[in-house]
Amino acid sequence: MSRQESDLCSLLVDETYGPLASRIYRALLLHGRCALPTLARHTHLDLKNLRHGLSVLVQQHLIYWYHPPEERSATYEANLESAYKLVRYGTYLRLSRDRHGPLAERIVLKILVSGHASDSDLTQLQDTAANSSATPVLQNGHKQNGRIIHESDLNKREISKTKVELLQAGLIAKVHESHFRTKEDNRLEAERDTRSVEDFAGDTKKVRSANREAFVDSVLDNWKYGSAVMVEAEEAPKKKRGKRKAEPQEPQAAIKRPRINEGTTGLLNGNSADYLGLSREIDAPHGDIVYSINHAKFDIILRSERLVDIAEQRICKATSRVYKTVLGLMEPHLRECRFVKPCDANDQEEDDPCVKPVSTADILLALDDFPEIYDSLGETQGAGSDSEDLGNPKKRRRKAEEDSKSPFDVDVGLDRFEREHEEDDGDDSDNDSAISEDEEDQIADLDYNPFQNGTGQGLTERDQAIRSHLLLLAQHPLGFLKRGPRQSGALETWTINFNKLIKNVQAQAITQTLSTRYDTQSVRLASLLAERGKLDDKTLSSLCLIKEKEMRTKLFTMQKAGLLELQEVPRDNARLASRTTFLYFFDHERCIRGLTEECYQTLARCLERYRHEREEVKTVLEKASRSDVIGREEKLLNAHERAALKRWKVVEERIWAQIGRVDEMVAWFRDF
Amino acid sequence: MAGLSKARSPTVRAESDAIMSDAPGASSAGSSKNAPSSSEGIKTAVYNYCLAQPKDTTFTQAGLLAAGLFPNNSIITLSHVMHQLCVSGQLKMQELNREIQWRLIAPNVTSSRIGLDREMQLVYDHIESAGREGMWSQRIYKSTGIHKVVMDRILKSLEQKRLIKTVPNYRHPSRKTYMLQSLQPQEDVTGGLFYTTGELDEQLVQGACDWIDWWVVGQSWWFPPSAEQPGRKRKLDAVQGSHRTTAAPSVTKEEAEDRRAVEFAKPRLRNQHMRPYPQNYANYPTIADITNALNVRGVVNGQTMKISDTLLLADILIWDGRLERLKVRAKSGGTKEVYRAIKEPLTLYRREPTKESKDHIEPAKANGLTEAPCGRCPVFDLCEDGGLVNAKTCPYFQEWLEI
């Protein structure tokens, strides 16, 4: 936990839930885990207020609490992750609306506002809808989307249908008691509930304890994800396939965020005591199921969305839409963006075992047709297009002969090295006889020819077109897609090595930051060091072709900013500066960490400025929100006030849009 | 003889070749036993023998004895004669692997050495031994042990006699490096193509990089025929496609430039026109293609680029985020590395300066962090809520909000 992060989180809590909650939250951040009496001392609050504030925080998952049976009282601990997620609520709403319609957005909002909601809470949505055609909070969203929900739509059936849809998509999940505890506490609890080692099967003690360990893990897993929900989710894609239409993204969506202040207060009164303490089952009094937001799933779909954007940027729109389908097929099987492997998480090449490969056939089925599939790729006119590959080998050979005769290969002084190099490439050789299947297999990871493999046969024009987009994705150096290992007779499958892909995208984000902050040459130096490892400045300057003096200043600036690292290697025991080699290197992880902290601080400053700006126009805002003024602003507000209001709108929009953009960076660096 | 001396270039490699060839030569000459008797006669005979050998041959004691040039194969005579030859500046003694060897000094050089005194000769020999690498003045002091003042005088007079010269060393620009007048400095002294007089020519590098980027864009992305000239460009593509066009300037040069002009006129818009080729597109340029194209157009001051030079530039372009490397299947099987331009590079380069700005570089597109005022803030670390620098009174924010 860095200072920047905790500052930001307490600021967010303050902004959303008011000073009482933030005071407690800040104290918990500062002092770590506390029991009630200690906390009272730290916060200087009386117990009534403290309980009140704690109940809000617990309810919103902003703090963990744990009450082990043998202890007298419960302890509380701040939850940084969920506090940070407050920034992302607006995005959650947009995503749920884009994917599952306006009603889903309202359900998600309801859950966000109250931390969680039971079935009966959700059905009450109907009543609120009946009272006012749309709540003020939602008004915006609906109109922006061009759809207005009519009361009649909001019947019970609709609501429960949408709810099930959300559940199946994994965006909301049943709350389990364990969600309120830290990982460590959960493990303790699970171990407490499990039989002792002796009761497990196994010949030796080692085996028995391993079995027990596995059992505990599975219990934890069940607690975390819920067994039932996952099963449902497995079936989800089949039902929904084809429903997801790409809706144009709204640029202002990022600034939409719930104004939760009004919403929460009502909930704090009665049932909050339930959460404070004592019941182990979270089911609401009437046996309802309680739902909460599944942040991990939102991260996954958010990541897909961003990846699709990048694919569009790097390749083209049509390809990105194909990619969207692929990612959509993978989503139901992913529980978390970052799969933490028990042993070595560093192994970049290894496939993520959680990514379930999808077959070409599935993709073909799932993809909605759109005209650009066919004509968004360049025309190769015989330079190795698919049709050319299909054509008979004789024709190809003739073409190759023509090629080799073309006047292109004038001698321009390629020296011997180049010739050898060329031969190695085999580029100019005109022997391009059909490649045998097993040779093909050897380079399967790099290049694919569907038509010599059983899987590719009988493809229609549409299939081929889509497949060419898939191949393009797989070819891209960022690693958008990876073709599964080829087995004869098996279906062609595609996976994604998210670890690698995300690392590449992160590197892009870093270079982009460098290029705006400094210049291209700094980018060059950083990428060079990232690729080549530790280098001294002599080698560096001969590789980067920047004047040595300039290069040194650039390196120094970046090193001072913590983006590059410097290592001193003395050449002898004297350790004189003149007898020391200075090696520069680039540490991806450290750089990411540094930038994430900068993002936190930037977010905090934006929020601070936002609050300051709001303070400035406070009186006008208050006046404008009076019930007698609403709708008659023209008459009742003077020109000055109207101008201030107008400016405020711009400022608010600007700052929140920026917060959304910075949050995107944080997501890349931390969550995806 | 004149020919011999002209072609003379004592590189390390030639030297080792010479040593290798020494042994067979010696054995073949070993049979002749017509040794002259007078001291002068022996000297001339030995010198002539040495002249007759291939250039840059080194002579060992054993080799010379085997040639049967000395009466009774006397080692004393040999050392005497060889010493005399060295003193007269016709041969040069050196030590290699603890063995004494001699080398011929080319006749014209010999003549230039004649006027030199002992110390000068010593210095000259040292400089000569460094070959095309050149020798740093400090090293000459160290290895000859001559006093600095004397040395400076010697070096100066040698330079005046046009026997040696100083060459720029790009790695150590402040060091004085000496080399024989007749030699061309090696590439790792001058730094190669991109260095002029030991200084990096950044403009040249920049120009060549821009050109490569521009050229590769046209080779690795497809540009749909524009609306103004229907048919023409499509035809052009057909023409280009049927050859491996990369650098066939006679056929399509004009049209190809035409086609690429689109995206460089309006850099930010260029990617609207760019369409990817399918994955099995065979004409992505290889490094050889790029080199070819550079050379055909004479982009780099009309000099001939080698693949290694182009690779240097290609690496730079990749690090700059303007090109990417793909691995594709070569026609013959196996894989080859090809290059593709990045559709939306970090910074874009204009070929022509526009009205708004003379700069060739378009400002980089910012990301979420650097768009915010704090992401570019010079006092970021000092800024604190309630501190002297804070968000409430921040002028950068003010400016940012007013735009």
Ligand code: SF4
């Ligand atoms: S608030 Fe202003 S002073 Fe503080 S970091 Fe941001 S830009 Fe800099």
